[in-house]
Each structure stands twice: as C-alpha cells, then as structure tokens.
Amino acid sequence: MATERYNPRDAEPRWQAKWNEESVFVTDNNDPREKYYVLEMFPYPSGRIHMGHVRNYAMGDVVARYKRARGYNVLHPMGWDAFGMPAENAAMQNKVHPKDWTYQNIATMRNQLKSMGLSLDWSREFATCDVDYYHRQQYLFLDFMEKGLVYRKQSKVNWDPVDNTVLANEQVIDGRGWRSGALVEQRELTQWFFKITDFSQDLLDALDTLDQWPEKVRIMQKNWIGRSQGMSVRWEIVAETAPAGTQEVTVYTTRPDTLFGASFLAIAADHPLAKEAAARNPAIEAFCEECRRAGTSVAALETAEKKGYDTGIRVKHPLDPSWELPVYIANFVLMDYGTGAIFGCPSGDQRDLDFARKYDLPVVPVVMPRDGDAATFAIGDEAYVEDGVMINSRFLDGMTTDEAFETVAEKLGAQSLGNQPQGERKVNFRLRDWGISRQRYWGCPIPVIHCADCGVVPVPKADLPVKLPDDVTFDVPGNPLDRHPTWRHVACPNCGRDARRETDTMDTFVDSSWYFARFTAPWEDKPTDPKVASHWLPVDQYIGGIEHAILHLLYSRFFTRAMRETGHVDLKEPFKGLFTQGMVVHETYSRGEGMQREWVAPADIRIEELDGKRRAVLLATGEDIKIGSIEKMSKSKKNVVDPDDIIASYGADTARFFVLSDSPPDRDVIWSEAGVEGSHRFVQRAWRLISEAAERLCSVDAAPAREGEALAISQIAHKTLKAVQGDYDKLNFNKAVARIYEMVNALAAPLTKVANGDADPAYTAAVKEAVLILVQIVAPMTPHLAEECWATLKQNGLVAKASWPAYEEALTRDNEITLPVQINGKKRAELTIAPDADQNAVQSAVLALEAVQAALAGQTPKKIIVVPQRIVNIVV
C-alpha cells in the first residue's frame, strides 16, 4: 500500500494560494470577538532573510495560528524598517539609489517570507520609507513639538571628518570611524532632542507593571534609567581665588554623610570653571584637551590612570567655613552627569582614593564597619564603600550612614549661601534625552524651517509631507540633502521670506517607535485612529531579539507616552507581553592558519564520521577542513544557511518545525544538517502514517470505543492536546514538539493496524479522533502539512479556519497510576493503584508488597509518607 512521499514543493504553494484566495489572515477591525495582537519585530530589508528571521517569524506564527484557532480576532501584520545607513552605503558602493535598493530588497524578502507560509495580514504592510508612513511621523513630530517634547540644543557628537557626518556611539570603534577609519572628533553641534527624561520616573515605575516581560530586560532598563537619590551641595569659592563673576561650585553627591571626609573638589574638563581656567592658562588648556581625547576612546581604558590639574581655586567646606579645599580638573569626572562636579571623599570611594594617593591629599576615614574600632580603623589601598558607623565626623560621630545622610540633608537645607539653601535633596537619572538628528539622506526629514527673522518654524501640517528629493548624489561624502541645489531653499511659512529647510533627518529608531500603532489602521490620514489603536494596543505578544532590550523598547515606551499626551493613543505601555528569542547558531569551518585563515561555507563541505570522530571535507577537492566553534550565523564567518535553500530542499514546514524544536525558544538553537533531516523525517513519517490509513479512517462512521486499546489511544490524544495547549500558551515550543513526537510514536502501530484493515470500526473511530487532534495541534507549526492531511482525511474547510479542539478532562486522567515506593529515600518497589485511592488504602497496599516486606526484613516503619498521586516513602 505504497503512498507517495509528501512533496512540499507542490503542497506548500498550493495551500498558500488557497489561504490567500480565502483571505484567511486578513483582519477586520470591526470583528466583535476578543482581540489578540501578536507582533514580531519587523525586519530591516538588508537583502535576504536569514535563519534568525525564520525562527522569529515561525514563533510568532505559531502564536497567531494558535490564538486564531482559540477564537480570538488576531492581528498579525508585517512591515519593513526601511530607512538607514546600509541603503546609503550601497548607494555609494554600487551606484544604486537607496530607494531602489531598499524596495528591491523588500520585494525579495517579501517573497521569501511568503514562501514560509506565515499567517500574516499582508493588506496592512508598509515600509517606514513609504511617504505615507513618514508623512504621519512628521505629523507626530509636530504634535510633540507643540507639546514641548522636542527641543534643540548644542551637544557634543562624534564627528567623522572624512565622511563629514555624525556617527552614533556604536559606529565609533577604537576612536575611529567604522567606515572611513578617520580619528573621530568631538564637535559641538545643534541637534534635535526628544524629551524622554520627562518620563524618567514613570518609565522606571511602570517597569514593575510589565509582568509578562523577561526579568532580564526589566533590570537592564532599570539600570539604564539609573535613578539615584542624593543632594546637590553648593560650595563657596574663597574670594581671592575666584574667577571673575563666579562665587560658587555646585556638586552632586549620593553620599552627603561622608562630607567630613572630603579632601578636594573635582570638576569635568568641560565644566564652565575649567573652560574659564583654560582660557587663562595654556597648561590647563592642554590638560583639558587631553581629557577630551581620552573620553572619545572606548571603555578599554578602564585602567586609565586618575589624573588631575589643580586650578588654584579654593572652596570653603559647607559645614566649616574655616576649612579650605582645592578644586581640581579631573579626567574621571563626567560633564553630562549630575552637575559635572564632585567632592572627593577618598576613604569612601575608590576613584577618589586613587586620586588622593597620587596627589598626596588627605585620606580621612569617616565610615567604618558596625563592628569596627574607631581607634584602629584605617584605609589602605581599598576605600570602604559600604554602610556603617560614622567616625571623625564631629556631630555625626556614632550615627549610622543613613542617619548621617538625613542629618546633613536637614542642616544644609536650613543653611543658606547667598539667598538660597546650601544643599537640596535631588534625584538624578542616568537617562539622557534622545538625540535624533542625523546628517543623513535616507531617513525621515525633520519638518521644520529655519528663518532668519522668525527663527525655527514648524512646517504647517497642511504642507506635509516634507518629501525626500529623489535626485540626489552620493559621489561626495556628507549629507546629500545639504548640497541639493534646490531642496533646502524654501519660503518661510510665517513671513514668506527666503528660508532654509532643516536638512537633518530622524534617527531610524524613531521609525520603529510607533509602527505597531500604525498597523492598527495603516490607511488612516492621521498617524492613528485613536479609537482603533486603543482597541488593538497593547501588543499582546511581542517577539524579537534581546539586542533591542534597551534602545528600541525604551524608545517605544517613551513614544507611546508622548502619543498619549498628544491624543493619538490612550495607553502608556505598548507591549504587554515580551519574548526575547535566542539566535540561530552554526558550526564554523575554515582552512589555513592565522592571517591565512579562510572561512568555508557549510554548503561547500561534507561531514564524515569515522570511529565516532567527525571531520569536514571540502566537496570540491576532498581537502580536510577545520571544524571550529559554534557561532551566530554571519556572512563574515560564512557559517550561514540560506532559508531559500532549505525551503527548496525540505519545505517551509520542515524549516519551521526544526527552528522550534530542540532548544527552548529563548536560548540559541544550533542549526545542523542532521537536525533538519530529523525534522524532515517527522514530516514524512506523519504524512505516510496518516495517508496510508486515510481511506479506512474516512470510511468509518462508528463512535470511538472507550475501552481497552482504543481507550488508551484516546487518552494519549487528549493528554497530548491538553499538554500542547499549555505549551503554546507558555511559548514552550520545544516541549510541544517533544509531546507531538511522542504522540506520533504512540499512533504509529494503531495507524498501521487500521491501514492493514485489521481494526474494527469503533477502534478505527478512536484512531481517527486522535489523528484529527494530531493534525490540529501540529497545524500552528507545520501548517501546510496539516492542511494536506486535513484534506486527505476529507475534513471540511481549512485547518487554518478550524477551531481548536476541546479535550475531555476524563480522558486526560488514568484509571490506574504507578507510584514509586521508597524506603528511606531509596526506590525499592512500585505500586499500581487507582489514582483516587485514599491514604490508608495506599499504605496497606504498599506494606503488602513483597518487595517491601523483603526490604523491611521485619522492621516496623517509623513513618510512612504518602504524597497523593506522587510517591510513597517508608522511613524505618
């Protein structure tokens, strides 16, 4: 009874066409059923999809198909994060317009995604570089501006003097531009900023409400926002040493309790006082310049020596005016945190201690451990940074660190310098405002106009969109918008005189900060239809890589708040559930050593196994190839497998099934040829078993038997259904895969029996019921195979439209269970008994067991522990 092998190349396009024909995945905003919004992070159209995409979108698709079957109105859209530098780089290298490059890539990748059979609503598709999209982004920008959430300020940026552009921090490698290799300069430029810091506290507090986010991501965001509680303290400058017009220095500290341990003040090289001093003294100027340069290079300088320069300025201690301290410019003080000035307490801070030792400044211990001895406690090479008891601190002596903090805060709050309190409690955040200006062409133009008379004038909404010009050149470095002959020249909307367009474009992270809201009504003239957006949002399940744990997710949280303040949505948190999936990794292969090393693609080799030893051989020549470590798939290491090739040889279902099996979804999965073949074997096996029995399964119309062997089959089916349902709810795809394997193993013999005509109708009916359950529970993972089986079993309609089957609770319970019996914690016997047997019955049954009698050897048990339906332990 030979059946044909399942042929995905024939079946998959056929079912995809069918789904399309019946618009199965097009979502109606007015559907009255409960909503479920599942979204995977949209891709950057770099050229082709990679296995990471396959895994990400396979997971999202399982959720979407499962929730659809569970009766939800599911929104599962797809789009393109399409602005960005790679398009411009391609334009410079290959003389292709960024727009053409991008849209061609989108066309290719759309086809690839479609060949995966994803249940996406393609009618809502857009790219962020579509005029229709960035038009509404400009609209949002103007609304934010009106609300005071956008501003301009001078700020230091990484400037590449060869490419004439600003570089993001990630694009500066060892102090050099990643493309040009030129030494990066720090430049003061006027930049546009979003006021994300307006929401620092709220962004921090609300993290506690995101209980469906990974703990890890919440902690990372918490650290990034970096709240600290302290005081700002004003120090009076000794008159004779004060520069003209300056009488005080304000520092920020989280340890006002250690004020009596102060031995110097330190300010950043960019602090106004330092600049003032530099203007008077070339040596100071040189020192500041040195500090700035060091600041540019990467954190590799962790061991950088603490260096300082005495400005000659002296300040009076806030709690003792007769006590004078020196003011240094120091290379370890940051201008953009706190006030750019600190007081140094060497005994309580390692950096301050290093600095004090170098410049011979006093080191006075002011805090000691609770069990310490004030007479002998001393500071050696390590500062004491813990809490403890105050010493050498006059009226603070004997207090705890916390009490001393409070006392100093009260005292400095009451004391005044000039007409103001000398110190104030202050909360500081590490989070900075979001600089969004990019001197780039391929981004969303910032919709403002600079007028000599009227200043910065927003483009009126009626004049939107500010479209990118198509006729630009990339033969010279720099921003093509800046040198376009006409684009920047425009009449001032206010006074009508000649004015200049803003030529900066927005950071591409802006584009991805609200696309999830746009998907809810991409046809709208306004950025959103607030009612519709508020119906669909938050995204119930968002799935993507951990690399976006901070930037994208934090920006989106800010954007949602800003959109709420401007009336575009009515919620604060965009993503209710977040899941960060692991990467797809692969072995690496190489030939040659050291500088001569050359990476070899998996497609060019063959793996051989001899006496348990694996070796790799180059297909072309038979040459031995070195098998290297397992790493993230990357073009540079050539350890990539093209999804197209896999889909062509095994089909999309096999690829989907494989990336979901084996590893838990949040961990990396190792791609291997053998593993894929295993998944493919499963697809073929399931098809073979089902199709061979299909005819007889279809012809049966009896009720399933609920006894004997047939009952066992039904129990397996219903138990598996219940378990897989739970696995899908928790995104435990690897466990669902394992349970489905188990079920297929269990159904193999019964199906063969049916196929051979050896089964009676009631038995056949039980097998049929089980098979239909199997088809439905694999459908989210291998949807094409499921449709093919569904049709072969002559079921009506599509699995994609079928509702999820309900399991019978009674069939998920066994009528007998086997309990392990332990004596003193060691397993000595097994007891088979009814699951609802009471404790006494279990006890006497256990004691009656021969093995137990033998093991006890006449001893009387001290205690018998019976854990219902779990275990029995006899203690002697």
Place this chain on the structure above:
RNA sequence: GCGGACGUGGCGAAACCGGUAGACGCAAGAGACUUAAAAUCUCUCGGAGCGAUCCGUGCGGGUUCGAUCCCCGCCGUCCGCACCA
C-alpha cells in the same frame, strides 16, 4: 568593578509547587527488509558490576522522610553596563 543568567549522558534537552533524573530529538551500535544502496522498521544506548545492587544533575557543606530544584561558601561559562560621584 557592578548587575544578571546559566552549569544535567557523546550532543540539544526534559523533569509541574521539593517527590521514579535523563521524556523527546540528534549522533552512535546491532539486527530485519533489499542483488545492493537509499528509505523504512525493530532493539541497545549515563557509569561500574555476571548479578541482586551501587554511584551519578560543576565542587564543598547545610535544611528535609526525600534536593537538579531551597539555603551558605567556592569554581567555571555566557550576557549587559561600565569612571554615573
């Protein structure tokens, strides 16, 4: 340095709330079918022992009738942040 996660067979892993450690898959070995190969099917598969048994979840302790799971102390791997006052 700070913060977090993880450590289980040859490999990926599973084990619910503290209750039979290793489900499921991969690899390997043996066999059946075949002229042969592929495919498929059956069996074995943590270690020691002929065996009843004993030992095994990174290492050392502890709590418990019972610990992969909880507590304390180490070791190792990975990730994030990094002069944040």
